[in-house]
Structures are given as structure tokens and as C-alpha cells.
Amino acid sequence: MNHLLSIEELNAVSLNELIDSAVKLKAERSAPTSQPLAGQTWAMIFTKSSTRTRVSFEVGVRELGGSIMFLSSNDIQLGRGEPIKDTARVLGRMVHGCIIRTFAQQDVVDFSQFGKIPTINALTDEEHPCQILADLLTIKEKLGTWEGKKVVFIGDGDNNMSRSWIWAAKYLGFELVIAAPKSCLPPEDFMAKVNAPNVTLTDDPVAACKDADIINTDVWLSMGQEGQAEKEALFGDYQVNESLLSHANEGHIVLHCLPAYREKEITESVLEAHSDTIFQQAENRLHAQKAVLAMIAQ
Ligand code: CP
Ligand code: NVA
Numbered sequence: 154m155n156h157l158l159s160i161e162e163l164n165a166v167s168l169n170e171l172i173d174s175a176v177k178l179k180a181e182r183s184a185p186t187s188q189p190l191a192g193q194t195w196a197m198i199f200t201k202s203s204t205r206t207r208v209s210f211e212v213g214v215r216e217l218g219g220s221i222m223f224l225s226s227n228d229i230q231l232g233r234g235e236p237i238k239d240t241a242r243v244l245g246r247m248v249h250g251c252i253i254r255t256f257a258q259q260d261v262v263d264f265s266q267f268g269k270i271p272t273i274n275a276l277t278d279e280e281h282p283c284q285i286l287a288d289l290l291t292i293k294e295k296l297g298t299w300e301g302k303k304v305v306f307i308g309d310g311d312n313n314m315s316r317s318w319i320w321a322a323k324y325l326g327f328e329l330v331i332a333a334p335k336s337c338l339p340p341e342d343f344m345a346k347v348n349a350p351n352v353t354l355t356d357d358p359v360a361a362c363k364d365a366d367i368i369n370t371d372v373w374l375s376m377g378q379e380g381q382a383e384k385e386a387l388f389g390d391y392q393v394n395e396s397l398l399s400h401a402n403e404g405h406i407v408l409h410c411l412p413a414y415r416e417k418e419i420t421e422s423v424l425e426a427h428s429d430t431i432f433q434q435a436e437n438r439l440h441a442q443k444a445v446l447a448m449i450a451q
Pocket of ligand 2: 276281312313314371372374375376410411412
């Protein structure tokens with residue numbers, strides 16, 4: 154594996170290998186057996202805000218023996234209009250790898266092609282692959298496996314999180330239901346491209362939650378969509394609250410990639426009741442991304 158640009162580009166074998174490696178790296182964190190990034194310098198280019206992704210990559214690269222620099226797009230010439238392909242060709246001659254958070258998926262693809270260095274997607278409008286790896290690790294820890302489980306994603310069914318979940322379900326075979334207002338469901342051409350009969354779409358959140366094992370939500374308005382009041386107004390029936398969770402299986406878990414907007418996509422009481430899982434999920438960003446970095450460094 155040279156890059157992690159999307160879950161779409163992975164498969165069942167690589168997903169399982171990454172999660173198994175993350176389990177191992179988490180267990181040996183206090184006594185690591187190798188430093189695969191020793192002597193390497195990595196860069197992070199972020200054009201959107203971040204707490205978890207930024208901190209977990211900064212810590213992760215250092216724990217694997219490398220050093221890392223954070224480049225806000227506002228501080229580099231990219232923010233003044235220098236093309237991504239030029240930025241990539243400069244950094245590609247100086248650093249060993251780059252982690253990018255931005256809007257267009259094509260920018261991450263272009264960076265990997267022009268920079269010719271390992272490139273990791275730290276969130277685009279299309280995918281959030283690192284988050285899904287942490288989520289899968291959390292499911293494995295909490296429920297033992299995702300096999301045979303029913304996963305529900307409630308909220309904006311056509312954002313970076315839902316799309317990455319859909320690809321993960323295709324490769325790993327678990328049942329995934331996307332519950333969203335009709336206009337926020339993934340489009341037909343995307344679903345046709347994925348071609349996964351185990352992924353279904355509905356605008357009925359109660360039916361979706363029936364017998365669910367994993368209830369997953371995310372902000373209604375992703376970064377870049379702030380102020381879209383008309384879109385936000387569609388989600389009133391899609392809040393993860395006690396009433397909705399009463400339809401889920403006993404022993405269900407609730408996931409939220411964070412940041413959370415209380416009393417919007419999730420109630421304060423549900424978030425706090427499931428905070429043990431949700432903050433374990435946040436911590437798992439570190440372990441899952443170390444697995445990605447270690448696999449790239451192999
Ligand atoms: N979940 C996630 O990616 O968090 P940040 O935006 O804080 O990095
Ligand atoms: N869908 C959200 C995820 C945040 C981690 C966003 O893009 O803002």
C-alpha cells in the first residue's frame with residue numbers, strides 16, 4: 154500500500170490487515186517493537202479544521218519514529234492559489250509522506266500523483282477513510298466482530314462518512330442501512346457503482362434502527378456546508394435519541410466520529426450514556442492511523 158486515498162481503493166484483505174495491525178499497535182503502545190518511520194519527515198496540509206485527526210497523526214508519526222510538520226493552507230501558498238500539483242511537486246522532493254484534509258477528493262489524488270510520495274486522505278468531501286478504520290476497530294473491541302451485525306448510519310446519507318461506510322460494508326459484508334431524508338440519500342449512480350446488496354437506503358429512521366447493533370451518526374452539515382439552514386431543517390426526525398434507540402438490539406453501541414452537536418444529530422443524554430464507546434472511538438484514530446503509516450512504510 155503506497156497511499157490511503159479512500160476506503161473504495163481498499164478491499165476485505167487490506168481492511169482486515171489494517172485493523173489487526175491497529176490492535177497490535179494499540180497493545181504494544183507502551184513498549185513498541187519497531188519504529189518504521191525512523192528518519193522520515195511527514196507533512197500535514199489541512200484546509201479544514203481538525204482536532205482528532207491532527208493530534209492523532211502528529212502523535213502517531215512521532216511514536217513511529219518520524220517527525221511531522223503541520224501546514225495550514227492559510228499559511229502556505231496553496232491558500233493564495235498555488236495549484237495542488239505544484240505544492241505536491243515541491244513537497245515530494247522534501248518530505249517522505251503527506252497527510253491531507255481538504256474539500257475535493259481530486260486534490261488528494263492529484264497530490265499523490267504529482268508528489269510521488271505516500272499520501273493519506275485525512276478527510277475530503279467524498280471520504281473519511283481514517284475515521285472508518287477507527288470505527289471498525291471500535292466495533293471489533295466492543296462487539297468482537299462486525300460479521301453478522303446490523304450497522305445503521307443516520308443523518309446526512311450522502312457525506313464523506315456515509316460514503317466511506319458504504320464502501321466498508323461492500324468489502325466486509327455486514328448489513329448497512331443508511332437512513333436519511335430522501336434528498337440526502339446517496340444518489341443512484343453512486344449506489345450502482347458500489348453494487349452492494351447488503352447496503353440499503355431508507356428515509357425511515359425507526360425502521361432502520363429496528364434490531365440494529367451499531368447506530369452511527371455524524372453532523373447534519375459537514376464542514377463547508379455551514380449556514381445551510383434549509384438542509385439542516387430536513388433532519389428533525391433523524392436525531393439519535395432514546396426513543397430511536399429503543400428500537401435497536403439490546404447491547405447496541407452508538408458511534409459518533411465527533412465533533413458532536415448536542416440536541417441536533419444526537420442528544421446530550423445519549424452522547425453521555427455512550428461516551429465510553431465514543432471517546433474510545435476517538436482514541437482509536439491514533440491506533441488505526443499508526444497501522445496505516447506502518448503499512449505504507451513496509
Ligand atoms: N472525527 C474527526 O475527523 O475529527 P476532527 O475533525 O477533529 O479531526
Ligand atoms: N462529515 C463531517 C465529518 C467531520 C469529522 C464533516 O465533513 O464535517
